[in-house]
Amino acid sequence: xxxxxxxxxxxxxVSLATVDRVLNDRTGVRExxxxxxxxxxxxxxxxxxxxxxxxxxxxxxxxxFLLPRTGDQFLAELFAKISEANSAFGSDAMRAEVAQIHESxxxxxxxxxxxxxxxxxxxxxxxxxxxxxxRDAKLRLEQRGIETVSFISGQIRADADLAAGEFIGIDxxxxxxxxxxxxxxxxxxxxxxxxxxxxxxxxxxxLERRLGFDEVIGADYPYLTVLPSLETHxxxxxxxxxxxxxxxxxxxxxxxxILSSEARVxxxxxxxxxxxxxxxxxxxxxxxxxEAALVARQIDALITQDPGHLVRSAxxxxxxxxDRREVLASQEKIRIExxxxxxx
Amino acid sequence: xxxxxxxxxxxxxVSLATVDRVLNDRTGVRExxxxxxxxxxxxxxxxxxxxxxxxxxxxxxxxxFLLPRTGDQFLAELFAKISEANSAFGSDAMRAEVAQIHESxxxxxxxxxxxxxxxxxxxxxxxxxxxxxxRDAKLRLEQRGIETVSFISGQIRADADLAAGEFIGIDxxxxxxxxxxxxxxxxxxxxxxxxxxxxxxxxxxxLERRLGFDEVIGADYPYLTVLPSLETHxxxxxxxxxxxxxxxxxxxxxxxxILSSEARVxxxxxxxxxxxxxxxxxxxxxxxxxEAALVARQIDALITQDPGHLVRSAxxxxxxxxDRREVLASQEKIRIExxxxxxx
DNA sequence: ACGGGGATGAGGTACGTACCTCAGAAATCG
DNA sequence: CGATTTCTGAGGTACGTACCTCATCCCCGT
Numbered sequence: 001x002x003x004x005x006x007x008x009x010x011x012x013x014v015s016l017a018t019v020d021r022v023l024n025d026r027t028g029v030r031e032x033x034x035x036x037x038x039x040x041x042x043x044x045x046x047x048x049x050x051x052x053x054x055x056x057x058x059x060x061x062x063x064x065f066l067l068p069r070t071g072d073q074f075l076a077e078l079f080a081k082i083s084e085a086n087s088a089f090g091s092d093a094m095r096a097e098v099a100q101i102h103e104s105x106x107x108x109x110x111x112x113x114x115x116x117x118x119x120x121x122x123x124x125x126x127x128x129x130x131x132x133x134x135r136d137a138k139l140r141l142e143q144r145g146i147e148t149v150s151f152i153s154g155q156i157r158a159d160a161d162l163a164a165g166e167f168i169g170i171d172x173x174x175x176x177x178x179x180x181x182x183x184x185x186x187x188x189x190x191x192x193x194x195x196x197x198x199x200x201x202x203x204x205x206x207l208e209r210r211l212g213f214d215e216v217i218g219a220d221y222p223y224l225t226v227l228p229s230l231e232t233h234x235x236x237x238x239x240x241x242x243x244x245x246x247x248x249x250x251x252x253x254x255x256x257x258i259l260s261s262e263a264r265v266x267x268x269x270x271x272x273x274x275x276x277x278x279x280x281x282x283x284x285x286x287x288x289x290x291e292a293a294l295v296a297r298q299i300d301a302l303i304t305q306d307p308g309h310l311v312r313s314a315x316x317x318x319x320x321x322x323d324r325r326e327v328l329a330s331q332e333k334i335r336i337e338x339x340x341x342x343x344x
Numbered sequence: 345x346x347x348x349x350x351x352x353x354x355x356x357x358v359s360l361a362t363v364d365r366v367l368n369d370r371t372g373v374r375e376x377x378x379x380x381x382x383x384x385x386x387x388x389x390x391x392x393x394x395x396x397x398x399x400x401x402x403x404x405x406x407x408x409f410l411l412p413r414t415g416d417q418f419l420a421e422l423f424a425k426i427s428e429a430n431s432a433f434g435s436d437a438m439r440a441e442v443a444q445i446h447e448s449x450x451x452x453x454x455x456x457x458x459x460x461x462x463x464x465x466x467x468x469x470x471x472x473x474x475x476x477x478x479r480d481a482k483l484r485l486e487q488r489g490i491e492t493v494s495f496i497s498g499q500i501r502a503d504a505d506l507a508a509g510e511f512i513g514i515d516x517x518x519x520x521x522x523x524x525x526x527x528x529x530x531x532x533x534x535x536x537x538x539x540x541x542x543x544x545x546x547x548x549x550x551l552e553r554r555l556g557f558d559e560v561i562g563a564d565y566p567y568l569t570v571l572p573s574l575e576t577h578x579x580x581x582x583x584x585x586x587x588x589x590x591x592x593x594x595x596x597x598x599x600x601x602i603l604s605s606e607a608r609v610x611x612x613x614x615x616x617x618x619x620x621x622x623x624x625x626x627x628x629x630x631x632x633x634x635e636a637a638l639v640a641r642q643i644d645a646l647i648t649q650d651p652g653h654l655v656r657s658a659x660x661x662x663x664x665x666x667d668r669r670e671v672l673a674s675q676e677k678i679r680i681e682x683x684x685x686x687x688x
Numbered sequence: 689a690c691g692g693g694g695a696t697g698a699g700g701t702a703c704g705t706a707c708c709t710c711a712g713a714a715a716t717c718g
Numbered sequence: 719c720g721a722t723t724t725c726t727g728a729g730g731t732a733c734g735t736a737c738c739t740c741a742t743c744c745c746c747g748t
Contacts, residue, residue, distance in 0.1 A: 002404075002437070004734055015697045020736070028695060050435050051395030052734035055703045060346075081674075088672040091391050093346070177686040188532035216686065308674050328432040330425075330652050336687040342521040342560065343680040348704055359727040364706065372725060374715090396704035399733045 003044045012040035023048065050323060054093060061094035063318050065151065065311075066112070066126045068103040070234060072262040073287035074307070081311040089315065096315060106131035113137035116146060123147035123318035125168065129203050147321040151314055152261075152305075153205045168314050170305045170336050172205045176212025176259065178336055179282050182301050183213075183255050184221035186280045191223040192254025195246060197230045197239075197270075199260035209259045209284075224254070236265050243269045258283040263290050271298045286339060295341050302339040309334060347388045356384035367392065394667060398437060405438035407662050409495065409655075410456070410470045412447040414578060416606040417631035418651070425655040433659065440659060450475035457481035460490060467491035467662035469512065473547050491665040495658055496605075496649075497549045512658045514649045514680045516549045520556025520603065522680055523626050526645050527557075527599050528565035530624045535567040536598025539590060541574045541583075541614075543604035553603045553628075568598070580609050587613045602627040607634050615642045630683060639685050646683040653678060 003011075009019045014037060021029045022037040040046070054060075065082055067075060082096050089096075101109050109126075110133040116124065124141065126148060128134055138148045152169040183194060194217065198206045210229060217224050230246060232239040243266060247253060256270050256279060263283040270281060271293065283290055286304045293299045313332045320327045347355075353363045358381060365373045366381040384390070398404075409426055411419060426440050433440075445453050453470075454477040460468065468485065470492060472478055482492045496513040527538060538561065542550045554573060561568050574590060576583040587610060591597060600614050600623060607627040614625060615637065627634055630648045637643045657676045664671045 002734095005736095006734085016735095017697060017699090018695085021696090024736075026737095030695060033695080047435050049399075049437075049734055051437075052399050052703090053736070055393075055396050055399060055705095056734075056736040058703055058736095084672065084674065088675070091394050091669075093393075093395075174687050178684060181684050181686050185530055186532075188530075212686075306679070312675065325435075328428065330428065331432070331656065335650070335681060337679060338682040338684075338687070340522060340525050340682075342525045342556075343518050343682070346704095349706095350704085360705095361707095361727060361729090362725085365726090368706075370707095374725060377725080393704055396733090397706070399735095400704075400706040402706095402733055 002049070003046045004049070005046075007044060008037070008040055008046045011044045011046075012037045050325075059093070061122045061319055061322060062120065063094065063096045063315055064116070064121050064124045065096060065098045065314070066109070066124055066128065067098055067100050068127060069100040070103075072264055073289055074261045074285045077285075077287060077307040078311065081308045084308065085311050085315055094315065094319060096311075101128070103128050106133040109134050110137040113141055116141065118145045121146055122322050123149070125149050125151040125314040125318065127151040127153060129153060147318050149314055149317055152310060153203060168310060168317065168332070168334065169205075170334050172208035173212040175284070175303050175336050176209030176214075177216045178212075178338065179209070179257055179259070179284075179301075179303055180213040180216030181220075182282055182303075182338070183257060183280055184217060184224065186300055187221070187224065187254050189223075190254055192225070192252045193250050194224055194226045194255040194257060195230065195243075195250070195253050196226060196228075197232065197243065197256065197258045197260070197266045199234050199262065200231050201229050206259055213257060213259070227253075229259075232260070232266060234262070234265075239265050240269045244273065247273045253279065255280040256282070261285045263287070267293060267299070274298070291344060294339060294344065297341070300340075304337045304339055305334050306337065346393070347390045348393070349390075351388060352381070352384055352390045355388045355390075356381045394669075403437070405466045405663055405666060406464065407438065407440045407659055408460070408465050408468045409440060409442045409658070410453070410468055410472065411442055411444050412471060413444040414447075416608055417633055418605045418629045421629075421631060421651040422655065425652045428652065429655050429659060438659065438663060440655075445472070447472050450477040453478050454481040457485055460485065462489045465490055466666050467493070469493050469495040469658040469662065471495040471497060473497060491662050493658055493661055496654060497547060512654060512661065512676070512678065513549075514678050516552035517556040519628070519647050519680050520553030520558075521560045522556075522682065523553070523601055523603070523628075523645075523647050524557040524560030525564075526626055526647075526682070527601060527624055528561060528568065530644055531565070531568065531598050533567075534598055536569070536596045537594050538568055538570045538599040538601060539574065539587075539594070539597050540570060540572075541576065541587065541600065541602045541604070541610045543578050543606065544575050545573050550603055557601060557603070571597075573603075576604070576610060578606070578609075583609050584613045588617065591617045597623065599624040600626070605629045607631070611637060611643070618642070635688060638683060638688065641685070644684075648681045648683055649678050650681065 005016060005019050009016045012019065014033060018029060018033060019037060022034050067078060079098065082098055086096055099112065101112055109128050113124070114137055123146060126134070126138065141148050150167045196210060196213070201207060201210070214226055217226055227246065227250065230242050258266050261284055263285060264287065267283060267289070274281065281299045282301050282303065283299055284303050286302055290299060290302055294302055313334065317327055317332060349360060349363050353360045356363065358377060362373060362377060363381060366378050411422060423442065426442055430440055443456065445456055453472050458481055467490060470478070470482065485492050494511045540554060540557070545551060545554070558570055561570055571590065571594065574586050602610050605628055607629065608631065611627060611633070618625065625643045626645050626647065627643055628647050630646055634643060634646055638646055657678065661671055661676060
């Protein structure tokens, strides 16, 4: 049988009331009594029964995902997984909701965050580009007792944040390097140019992917030339136009790397221009469109992060932080997945 | 607020006692009363609070992993992850233990399973090759109320089992196909022979990997010749000897595919024989050894399944079955991961 | 020596569910 | 119709923890 608070009280030679005071950080306990209880916890291996505790304080967790207002299929995947998580964790007294904001307006994001009240929300997963306003708003949220995590893109302060579960998402530098390795190996000894397409290079994740990509290509495949990144700004017409123009100017494009998470629009143009050729195309994120393109051999490889894992990981980390618990680091590490048609 | 049994009783127009009888499948309730309660459950969206239920019946879950007696680093990883899961799920009233058996002796396995008692074990994850004895023993376990799942290798009855969470592990045919694709692309247009090394081809997972591998190579890379599988039987001396002999007979070996989960021993010999050459080496499973080999460029790619995910998935599935709950299928799908030095 | 305040104990109620008993209502049978 | 049998309701206790109140005790300073 697992020891209970009752056993703990007996082992520490104190009453249940004192055990409760120590366990819940209440005032009015002498320091050496705290120590005695802590030692007893170690000695008998007491573990608080979180189910019972949550039952007693009839606590439930309300979490919020703050996502961009505009997006395409990857955003839709995230929505689907959040609602899936809601039904899966429903019996666990936690609920996740979504709010959408214009990701390009740091002021609006900060205002939104300021308006959140600890009575209504226990934690927020924020998918938004880095900015001082948002960073400050996050700090103030945490002071008010609302937990926060950076989701997929956004505020990374240091490598240590990754370990601490501050950031939920893949290591984008490594993802870019992986793309570079695949591109290099798939274009085996074949010289040529490589086109890189991004939504915007102002986002930290795009920058890091590009950096990782260039590093590998530069080091191991010097006969490949990586062109400057094309920026689509998420506009379909512009995307089509600039890709066509670049292909026209560079007939020797051997590979295409689409590093933004919404690949559908650029991919449509690239596919048309690559008809029958032997170009290697690598893109990010698994969506109905990219999946179909992979099967149709219009893409050679996909580099992805599992949206279901992202969502569940965010929820588990927020929850653990609310409970002041450690998380299982190895479970929360978001893997860089590589998909071919064979391992879909 | 989530509806409770009290709300359910009111909504169904019955007493708490009757609600309890219906929820826990007790006898002595008229059929149309059951129906009324069920309808009320739907109507008010009642969800049983499993924490409270487990608290009330002071239930804890005891699960058992049945693993092979002999193994190397992959087995060690599994052990580590099981003990990790124990501490992570410890506050959740579930405990996992390990038993080891000679995997090659179906009789001993069956005897072991027969001896398990529902009072001592709630569920078993079995990693053992397919055999009629084990299959029967599993069925009898389930009749006695002990849940079972096939773990990593072993009894697959049909594709439907995969969906139902009967089998926990990757799709080995797809894994072999993925290896084949990588081998083909990395050996771009370079003709030669491909060596395949297995522990034994009597195991279903090895067979399926080989099948998938051959399919892709045969279809898309006809200039490659895949040699008959070498069987190591897990013996170090024999492994070294037969690999050396095969290399001596086939100087034009361009690629090596090690399809068993313990790659260390064969890999040591292969690495020696490949010194300075340009052979493509693909192996399975991430262990300290294969990871180091990947970084040292002695392996070109690793095809893996996350042992932590395997273990947690097994536990979640067993637990859900004990609770007669559905699992979240997308979370339990074990992905075929591809590792390069860049995305470790 | 005494008051005051901090530390501690004793005991209660609550959370949502399981499981038990017993009384009484309703349905079924002869 | 009464006598069974079957169903249902009311109420209790328990699980492990949180949170509350009140009484008591000890230590401190005066």
